[in-house]
Amino acid sequence: MTDMTEHTNQDGPVARAIRDIAAGRIVVVADDESRENEGDLICAARHATPSNIAFMATHGRGLICMPMSLELATRLDLPPMCTANTDNHHTAFTVSIDHVTTSTGISARDRSLTAMACVAPSTRPQDFRRPGHMFPLVARSGGVLERNGHTEATVDLARLAGLEPCGLCCEMMKANGTMMRRDDLVRFADEHGLAYITIAQLQEYCRAHTFPSAVRRVARVNLPTEYGRFTMVGYESDDGDEHVALVMGDTGSGEPVLCRIHSQCLTGDVFGSQRCDCGPQLHEAMRRVAEAGRGVILYLSQEGRGIGLLNKLRAYELQERGFDTLDANLELGFPVDAREYETAAAMLRDLGVASVDLMTNNPDKIGKLEQADIAIASRVPIVIPANAHDANYLSTKEYRMGHLLGALSDMTNLSTIAKEN
Incomplete structure (x- = not known):
């Protein structure tokens, strides 16, 4: 059995990542080597500033997605992107969206407007155009304890930080187009002063704290x-x-x-x-x-x-x-x-x-x-x-x-x- 103390205490890497998410910073989250063996840049939707989105686009280079809870997706009337999901990991994409106040929808400012609008209490479904340039994903209700994906990790980190259950995640590629793996991710996090955690560590933290049974x-x-x-x-x-x-x-x-x-x-x-x-x-x-x-x-x-x-x-x-x-x-x-x-x-x-x-x-x-x-x-x-x-x-x-x-x-x-x- 793994010694969980390092990952579950308030001075461990997960606790630091939660504090950084709450403060509006970006963190690096890696998944299981036997799964995608990839890392994502993650931040909360409330803190999806143009600078955070520009950092993700410049340094992450992958698709910027917007994981959220099922309840939020339902409130915003975001239906599934397709009826027969054959994605390798059953990632639950909804229709893509842009906020009605955006121009093309793709700039960092436009994507920031769309993301922040999703967690604004007054936002209505008709406030978005469909399709768009932001890609919502629906997280499983049990979080990383039900599915060990970046979708669930993003929402769990936002919740643990006391924020709305919605955030941004961006897959991390190298300049040559290949995916960053563990050593690359650790090096990147160190170079940019970002917290680095794995989904396995987040699962251990969730089990040790207040997450409900699945x-x-x-x-x-x-x-x-x-x-x-x-x-x-x-x-x-x-x-x-x-x-x-x-x-x-x-x-x-x-x-x-x-x-x-x-x-x-x-x-x-x-x-x-x-x-x-x-x-x-x-x-x-x-x-x-x-x-x-x-x-x-x-x-x-x-x-x-x-x-x-x-x-x-x-x-x-x-x-x-x-x-x-x-x-x-x-x-x-x-x-x-x-x-x-x-x-x-x-x-x-x-x-x-x-x-x-x-x-x-x-x-x-x-x-x-x-x-x-x-x-x-x-x-x-x-x-x-x-x-x-x-x-x-x-x-x-x-x-x-x-x-x-x-x-x-x-x-x-x-x-x-x-x-x-």
């Missing part, structure tokens, strides 16, 4: 199953998605809890599809929890590794044309894995679970849970033998996505089956 408990019922009697607890996340937990025994004792985090798979869990191992994994997890007499299974609304049912079917179409599961997602414009695990962590905390024996073959899931302050006492493999229909899928997960499948002696030889198919 989920709300809605219902709790008894659920008799073929494996025994579970308690089903229903949750709603801030984005409106619905999730459930299957619980057996005492989960609040402080001892590690046997746990499976299972992403919804309609085709496998309900219809028994043999194109994946999801259904058998779910039933095996239920059997193991019942055998142990104590455990938790989280069933998350993350169909198709987070891209949704219909997009998963589109990915299946590509797989039937020769793409593997990884390249099919990329071909459709999605990340390899669009899932976040802050919702899972919030559900576990609500159930009193702080440490788990995690049933998974996916190292990334372990890392994401640890980042969310859930201790992993042990990894419990949950390998399902391959069949003639899912061998290529499992082979891709093992060799291209790093899943730990091949080490068990009872695992059907994936490469042999894959070659036969």
